Amino acid sequence: MKFRDKLARFMWGRNGIDALYYFHFILFMVMWILQYIVRADLAKALISIASLLLAGLMLFRFFSKNLTKRRKENQQFLNIWRSIKNFFVLQKNKARDFKSFTYKKCPSCKANIRLPRKKGTHNVVCPRCKNRFEVKNLF
Ligand SMILES: [Zn+2]
Structure with missing residues (x-):
């Protein structure tokens, strides 16, 4: 049997690499670089302990056979990641559209609605939940 087949058989039913793994890997690399930048010995020691723990967690998740739990963790991570990403996309769009929108x-479904920038009070219907509400534009 070739090494590749042996490896494939060993990895069968194990979690392997997912989005959370990539995130942990980047975090690990940042810690590794920080160890060379930071000068205080205590901080250096704490960073190296944390990076060892992180490496342990990465290995554990990589070889874990409890796929249900690992996928749930990955999904939670992706949900947090998406909300962070959406926040920055919204800030970018707000800056881009500042003059005209x-x-x-x-207030009911918390959806962000883009409206034409017109001074005064306006009635708005939410396109997602059809809720009516008032919007005041001061400028
Ligand atoms: Zn709504």
């Missing part, structure tokens, strides 16, 4: 949050 304003962004308001629907």
Whole structure:
């Protein structure tokens, strides 16, 4: 049997690499670089202990056979990651559209709605939940 087949058989039913693994890997690399930048001995020791623990966690998740639990962890990570990403995309769009549009949050479904920037009070219907609400634009 070739080494590749042996490896494939060994990895069968194990978690392997997922999005959370990549995130841990980047975090690990950042810690590894920090060890060379940081000068205080205590901070250096703490960073190296944390990076060892992280490497242990990465190995554990990589070889774990409890796929249900690992996928749930990965999904939770992806949900957090998506909300962080969406926040920055919204800030970028707000800056881009500043002159002609304003962004308001629907009070019932919390969706961000892009509205034309017109001075005064306006009635708005949320496109997602059809809720009616008032919007005040001061400028
Ligand atoms: Zn709504």
